[in-house]
Amino acid sequence: MQRSVQTTSTTAPAMPAHAQVYLRLRDMVLYGDLTPGQAVTIQGLTERLSAGMTPVREAIRRLISQGALESRGNRRVSVPLLTAADISEIIVAREWLDPYLTRQAMTCLTAADIDALTRLDRALDGAIRQGDLRAYLHLNHQFHLHIYKLAQSPILSDLAEGLWLRFGPSMRVLCGRMGTQNLPDNHKQTLIAMQAGDADAAAAAIQADVRQGMDQLRASLSEGADYE
Amino acid sequence: MQRSVQTTSTTAPAMPAHAQVYLRLRDMVLYGDLTPGQAVTIQGLTERLSAGMTPVREAIRRLISQGALESRGNRRVSVPLLTAADISEIIVAREWLDPYLTRQAMTCLTAADIDALTRLDRALDGAIRQGDLRAYLHLNHQFHLHIYKLAQSPILSDLAEGLWLRFGPSMRVLCGRMGTQNLPDNHKQTLIAMQAGDADAAAAAIQADVRQGMDQLRASLSEGADYE
DNA sequence: CAATATGTAATTTGATCATATTGTCGCCGC
DNA sequence: GCGGCGACAATATGATCAAATTACATATTG
Structure with a gap:
């Protein structure tokens, strides 16, 4: 043995x-x-x-x-095969959870926290430039996880993190299709809003990020039918 | 063996x-x-x-x-000991999830469904009259679970059901304290709204039910300090 | 005659258990 | 009071049992 x-x-x-x-x-x-x-x-x-x-x-x-x-x-x-209805549910949940957690995070945000997020986003840019899909997925996840952690809401964070587990595999398929060059990065607006201390703008930016990514996922799912 | x-x-x-x-x-x-x-x-x-x-x-x-x-x-x-902050998070989540799922349920609600819910609520009344705490907890749970099922939103239902697991033990303590005679039943308004086909009213009634129960839970927790 | 369907056998995989191993807590002697 | 010692509970392993899918061979039909 x-x-x-x-x-x-x-x-x-x-x-x-x-x-x-x-x-x-x-x-x-x-x-x-x-x-x-x-x-x-x-x-x-x-x-x-x-x-x-x-x-x-x-x-x-x-x-x-x-x-x-x-x-x-x-x-x-x-590994679950998501239906369009599944994605729609995840969208609904994330469009509510992520902005809420972002607002919570804004209530006790320090400059160091913004720095950490900025570093993560910079690393994300690097992964995009190098076409490193796995690093992209990892860093994008880390960025949002970090916001969840700052929100200091363990239960709601659990819910949000659980959703990532559901769409992870499909997200990988989507990004694999899009090619490694034009992966999206919608975090800039969020960081700007955070630096300005504008909770509404930050929540809106996160919501836009979520919606954009998830909508692509749903579109990819319905057009690509089933991938195998 | x-x-x-x-x-x-x-x-x-x-x-x-x-x-x-x-x-x-x-x-x-x-x-x-x-x-x-x-x-x-x-x-x-x-x-x-x-x-x-x-x-x-x-x-x-x-x-x-x-x-x-x-x-x-x-x-x-x-078994976890909930903090007041935990309860607040659960309140936030349920105040959003339960009304949403209620609205979803309303979109395809049949008379038979309302009947089933009415029967559950009647059984709940019986449990209250007889002071059967366990039956009360079970039937109250079933009532909400049934609405979740009607919503046909498996993922969001999962999230909602998971929250019940978190506050279950504390809810039992609360109801045990309140005495078995004056257990609350706020489902009547919900049933009336459903019969009228008024989704807004049904969602509002459920939200009120959730808020009322959860607020009591938080109050019980903060005044009773830790129960053992 | 060929192709499909069917029933059986074999292999793969999951479920459960008994047991060995390891870490933690409480106690006793120093 | 502190550090080693013993008991207990959890972790992890491999074996064993049961189930299910697969493959294959045979029979039947077009």
């Missing part, structure tokens, strides 16, 4: 294996290592992640309960 | 044990068999539910990811 996920010196001081597996699997969902509709097997993941069966089972179960994976009736698990 | 969760003739034709354990544990959270702050141990549940360890582990993990349980750092799990 392999020496499992044994802490390779510095990697994981005290993080249980199921948590590590969860994080890795979640990232696979978020950043497109799994395509919509793809089957997810326990044994496949035990090999791919060289982890035991129990941690993988728990991670999968956790992601199912978050909507990142779906359990087809007969003990088979797969 | 006991004969496990073997299908006792008719009970479970093809439901895996982990699903059964999850449902039972979820109901324990929702209807107050667990009190806020209470510790939840795996081995305790394997005995109480006479189930194996693996199904219990998975059910607990699932409920943690939904916010129904929380994992304190050191491999200890407990």
Whole structure:
């Protein structure tokens, strides 16, 4: 037997294996290592992640309960294929949640916070220039996650983060289609509004960002029919 | 060893044990068999539910990811103690979600649906008269769940249902304090509005119901300090 | 004669359990 | 009061059992 996920010196001081597996699997969902509709097997993941069966089972179960994976009736698990109706629901939810969390974040925003967001956005620009799709997805996600964190609203942030898990795989497909050169970046308006201390403008900018991205997603879904 | 969760003739034709354990544990959270702050141990549940360890582990993990349980750092799990800030977030979320889902439900509401809701509310009245706290909690939950289902918005319904898991234990404490005689029932206005086909009024009635219940919860929490 | 449908066998995969391992907490002696 | 020691609970593994899908072979029909 392999020496499992044994802490390779510095990697994981005290993080249980199921948590590590969860994080890795979640990232696979978020950043497109799994395509919509793809089957997810326990044994496949035990090999791919060289982890035991129990941690993988728990991670999968956790992601199912978050909507990142779906359990087809007969003990088979797969990455959900979003319908247009699903996307519409996610749009409704995000168009409400994201501006709300942005306003919350604005109530206690420091210059350092804006700096951190600006750095993230600059890194995002770099990823776009280099056509690094995975970095783009990651940094875009980080940008919004950072706002959620600043809002200091753990429950609402949980809801918002959960939505990302649902559209992650489809977003990857969309961006893959658009080509790596003309990926959108609508964060500039948000940063300007934040620097001006204008909560209304910041919320509106975030809402526009969300709507733009999600609308593209829905359009891509309906025109591309099913991707496989 | 006991004969496990073997299908006792008719009970479970093809439901895996982990699903059964999850449902039972979820109901324990929702209807107050667990009190806020209470510790939840795996081995305790394997005995109480006479189930194996693996199904219990998975059910607990699932409920943690939904916010129904929380994992304190050191491999200890407990029922969350809500803070006033937590309640405020839940209020914000429900005041938006529940009216929205009500409006959605109104778009395709049949007379049979209203009948079903009316029956649920009548049963709720009965539970109040008899002072049956558990039935009250269950039927009140069912009433709102039914509206969610009618909205045919699986993702937003998921979000709303998840919130119930968070305040379930605290709600039980609140209702236990209020005494079993004067439990609130604000569903009448909703039913009237639905019969009139007035979506605005129905949404407003639901919002009032949510706000009233949740405000009491917050008040109970802040005055009662911590309950144990 | 060929092609499709059907029923069975085999392999793959999921579910559950018993057990070994590890980390945490409480206690006792120093 | 502090550090090691023992008990307990959680984590993780591999094995075992059961289910389901797949493949294949046979039979039947056009």
